[in-house]
Amino acid sequence: MVQGLHWGDEIRSPAELAPPRTDVTEQEIEGALALMDTRLSSTWTTSATRSPTSTPRR
Secondary structure, eight states: OOOOOOSGGGSOOGGGGSOOOOOOOHHHHHHHHHHHHHHHHHHOOOTTTOOTTSOOOO
16 A cells, blocks of 8 residues: 655654764774775686686575
């Protein structure tokens, strides 16, 4: 069932949903990138042996 919005007060500003701003250090960024690299390398082997559309081994 589809229900429409009829009044302006039924629509919230997207600004209310935005996460608060925070400071991130270079060390935190490097750690996050290292974690992503680790997760990707454990899922995918080298690009020469597998394509990005291949199903990862479990």
